Amino acid sequence: MARAIIMKYLDRHWFSFIGAVLVVVIVSACYRPDGRSEPIPDQVSYNLHIRPILSDNCFACHGPDANKREAGLRLDLADEAFAALRDTPGSHAFVPGMPKESEAYRRMVSDDPMERMPPPGSNLILSEREIKLIEKWIRQGANYEPHWAFIPPVKAALPKVKESKWPKNEIDYFILREQEARSLLPNLEASKEMILRRLSFDLTGLPPSVELQDRFLADQRPDAYDQLVDELLGGKHYGERMAVHWMDVARYADSHGYQDDNFRSQWPWRDWVIHAFNKNMRYDEFLTWQLAGDLLPDATKEQVLATGFNRNHKITEEGGVIDEEYRVEYVVDRTNTFGKAMIGLTLECAQCHDHKYDPLSQKEYFQLYAFFNNIREVGHESNIGGPNTYAKHPKMEITDEDIEGILSFVNKKDTLGLIVSVMGERDSVRATHILERGVYDAPGEPVEPGVPTAIMGFPEHLPKNRLGLAKWLTDNQHPLTARVFVNRIWAEIFGVGLVETVGDFGMQGKLPTHPELLDWLARDFMENGWDIKRLLKQLVTSATYRQSSELTEKRLLADPGNSWYTRAPRERLKAEFVKDLVMASSGLLHSEIGGPSVKPYQPKGLWEAAASTGAKFGLLGTYVQDSGEKLYRRGLYTFIKRTLPPPSMIIFDASNRDVCEPLRTTTNTPLQALVMMNDPMVLEGARVLATTLITESGQFGDTFEAAFRRIINRRPSEQELHVLRAYFEDQSAYWKDHTVDAEKLINVGEYPLHSSIDPVKLAAMMQVVSLIYNMEEAITKS
Template sequence: MQKGFFFGLSVVLLAGLAWYNQACTNSSAGSSNPDHIPERISYNFDIRPILSDKCLACHGPDANKREAGLRLDIAENAYAALKENPAAHALVPGRPELSEVYLRITSDDTATVMPPPSSNLKLTQREVRLIEAWIKQGAPYEKHWSFVAPRKPARPMVSQTNWPRNEIDYFILQKQEQKGLKPNEDADKEHLLRRLSLDLTGLPPTLEQMDRFLADASPRAYENMVDQLLKSPAYGEKMALHWLDLARYADSHGYQDDGYRTQWPWRDWVIHAFNKNMRYNDFVTWQLAGDLLPGSTKEQLLATGFNRNHKITEEGGVIPEEYRIMYVTDRNDLFGKGLLGVTLECAHCHDHKYDPFSQKEYYQLFAFFNNVNEVGIESVIGGPDTYAKKPLMEISNDDVKNILSFVNKRDTNRLIVSVMGDLDTTRKTHVLKRGAYDDPGEEVQPGTPSAILPFDPSYPKNRLGLAKWLFDSRNPLTARVYVNLLWQEFFGKGLVKTSGDFGMQGELPSHPQLLDWLAVDFMEHGWDIKRLVRQMVTSATYRQSAVVTPEKLATDPDNSLLARGPRYRIHAEFVRDLVLSSSGLLNPTVGGPSVKPYQPAGLWEGATSGRGLLSMYVQDHGPSLYRRGMYTLIKRTVPPPAMAIFDASNRDLCETKRLKTNTPLQALVMMNDPAVLEASRVLAARLLQERGDMPGKIGKAFRLIVSRKPTEQELGILHNYYENARKKLTKTGVDKALAVGEHPIPAGLDRTQLAALMRVVTTIYNLEETITKS
């Protein structure tokens, strides 16, 4: 009966440079006419996407697949005489009638037309016209857009001047108007508060916050709520989550034995850094090179745990140097993907096929991380000394009382954390032929990819110098990449959808001028993260209703133009947080060791070597059962199942973007997870202990969980469901329903009423709206 009701209820309840700026303004994406040809053609935004889709498979960077010796992604190759016909050229600037590219794509002869019919590819008439116009304009090539330092464009002109609330909105509205769209009106206050609270704290708003916000008619009511939430300790916890994914934080070493590790004090530091609004340049510099800063403090040393979160083997019989190289490789690849937003790892074995990074440059960057005083295998799995690997630091109770007060150390046990620390002498770095650890080639010195920014010789050739290079005002990627990551946090996807790949194979930015404006503005204001967050969430763009009309769905199905508010499933950890918070079970303690909540029996035991502290799953009890989702212990080889089903990372590697899926397994978790059922029982018991009638109690449950008042129809359906359940539940059914979870049942409650109301609460938790941000 309960499952059938879910379906019925759901039916009722759910219904750069001058050319760069000019190209962004005039490119083909900027007209409501799909056949429009912009006045000025941009290679990056108009031509290269065509070549990439239709031509570069045979005439691109892959020498093994290249046909006729012709390469079209490099200007000098495209302008040169053809290998098979020296009298002809693929491109003759200004002369499409002499350019073989144009002649071939317009040919009617199946023997010469390009792409060949056998490829099943064909250019549209508009694509042909774009290429013709580009050749007439001189067929100019451009440096890849993301490798050109951003410049702050002027605020664009818009027609609907009363809509923008800050600069973000002008760039968004300009694109909408070019496509003939209008933004949505603001979301109602209930939906807006819920969206804001989930985004800034990862928690639903409290009843007190809802009542106060709804009653506040002042013009600054929304901005005041933003400021209040930014000051909440939960803000640091919410913001830390995306960084834990990026930094591949976990509570085990990985590989087969997968022993326990104590890196959680580094996680406490990350939360602390976000809460005190540490500037992004310092936040990253401390993590990259805190140990190398002049007069380095113990807090700065703790921050470097960032680069010791990688997997570490504890298995006998391995080749130490092989695994040490793997650790350095992990750091190098994290630096590329997480901080630069490029796929440097593709150059580990050979020159990058698509981006201008050579294998030598990969190992020059590798050299910055190759001097850590570590070994491939330090010990076998066992006692406390294996919880962290050298180099390490010990955190004493005295440290916690004084300089590391943010570390939630609750006992007197020895607490050690893996950190960074270099050798006294420089370890030589070589290009590894084919990426093999035991096949060194040319020796290299620390350096950076010149296509991004050559390394300044005035910087020290160590990780501190690398941090200085990263935050050099001329670096084209650092600010863009982090701005994009935060945009992704609040709008569901980045302005560059491929947030870990700003290179040739990545997506073009949907709003390149906005991305550059935000990046430059971020740098100009001292890399202030809270200011950037506030800019985004106070914009009119963010405040829009998520309602979608058929017209907007047809014109912009992916909401790339942001003519409506975001709507997507919240992260796995926040699903748990919402359930615990709304039921009153949430333990709000910030920081501390990871915990082991309810989990199906036998998972660890069935996938373990049988050695070490994590060979068997020993569930926690008491307050530890009700910690936020971000504190759930992550064993890499067997990640928390409820989290994994909701697309959480297992933290094997740097992850800049989570998948968003919708599977029946997620519904099964919400209907059967002991945490959800226990929360339903506890909330039902709380409500039964309060005064008032049953519709009022159900309405309060709905507000606590969904963050809005139910309609009369919704309330009527839920109340009828309660009455039917109360009448039909047997003693056996009641006892079985209430037996879930460890939290005690208050004495004196009518158990049948409790079981019936528990069913109602569970149903509300299972609404799609409950775990969706909209």
């Protein structure tokens, strides 16, 4: 029925809809997010202006890859670009201050197709603006700069802006400066209802209750919004919301992975993450404990538990595997995760050879690898079906005494012992070698623990172990750690990072749209104690964040990609929060914090259809659905079996947790609509909310308005109310003639059915609620 309403609307507005889509497609096709359609800047920067041009058009033949380099010419290094050319010794690719004497520039502007660069056969053409940029750069001295992300961030002075009344904090000055430079204007401020919904999902992952809506709307204090932010940041659900993102980064799952995909008991580490966020642990400490908590002086069980971060990788239990091969795989995984999660670099590209784009050699890769190569673990440790498979050595047992003391945040459900995979060093140092072609059984030159020198040197006074690595990582002069984190948090709030490639700050990553703002935030973050809640408060109290997401055609044409933040983004909720919305709005949510993962509704037979099935394959051969309160836990706690992750979450772009994933992709598919129309979770939520609306209608005022406010979190317009009432009457008439079908419809889910309600009335109201759940606005943050 919901689909019928939607299709009826599309039939009526089809041409307007298609027209709007075409405008977006055409504008997006013409739009150049790197700003190349803009005027030539007074000072041309190699990092911001020239390197992107050379990378797109020249480096394929004249870049870092020696195997594809032509004419012996390399343009990514100043010394080689200024050197005499091999084929024409009297010439130089670039001559500082002299464009006409620069052979590379001369060929870029040549009319001779035999000389022109890029060659016509490459299908690459430099624009007039790109040529002018290169010419001006050469005139200004052809100054090469180190990669921007490897230069420690500097806290620039706040920019001067014309509309000085608009900014609410420092962030807005940087945003407004870029808008004014392009003759753009910020959007109006969002309504209190919409900003409350947006803020509630951003800080708790849950919709605001009707009680909170009423309280905030009635609060006329000047600091009402700031008070609301503090309230949400201080609530217990804040840590759960932040943990969703960190689970992706840490590749957390409830099974080992690979074909014999058995159970693992790593969830106490997830409880620790929630606890760490809720108590606002400093980010530098948060990283240090996870990297090297076991190496801290007199390490506590909590600090050791934190190191479970490093053990969340896939682990094999298959017979016949080569032990050393998989042990090496585990170390490689930890090294690569360190790269993406903490310094935003694609380290994995250097496992088999020198990195083709970033200044990272294979030797430096294995020097980093060496920090993680001294763990007391083996590649194959199996006892399928027995308790020893829950965690692999090195591991830690959590006792009842721990739960009553230092690990009181672990939500232990029973009296059975808990074991968690953690880090633990060997008594002797394992030798590390460069592995030729990255192959486990081809050791080459031996190496000591070390770091890529292009990023920052490793101080001599630091120990060459994981604790030393953590101290190097969190040094206040490290150019990447704070930048990478504040950028990821920005992406969590605004939908896209200031650096779009949140996991790649290397040469092939995107340039920051607001480099001075990124550096200001990074430096400010470090100067203020790596305080995560403070950072989030800065973002959500800015005027930039509080803009409306409403979009006119004029605004779309002026800033089609919203690169200059002329409006709030329209972002679909994360997969976990889609479930949370239904559970919370319907009243089904069981809001207990932490504990083991749960198995909600999913189509029958999925696990059984996999290659490894049956009792002999341990606890996960057959899907045994949970019941009672467990069905209504938050999406964060949904059981993730790597080989068969929960389908309704994967459909909404959740990670299967095979590898570190700093940012999820966002898709829009018909399967998502089918989930919202047919999934037992949504239908049960609609039935339970419909029951509440009918049985307690006197407490809610207008029943349809009450449903709308619980799901959409704003008051409906009169037109929307008219549609809902008319739909209810239509459904009532339909189900009156189909009573048997009505009884089948409402008999969904395990929550007890209210026997005294007329099935016809309940079915009709259930369909109304389902219709609201199927509004695009229901699963859109803003």
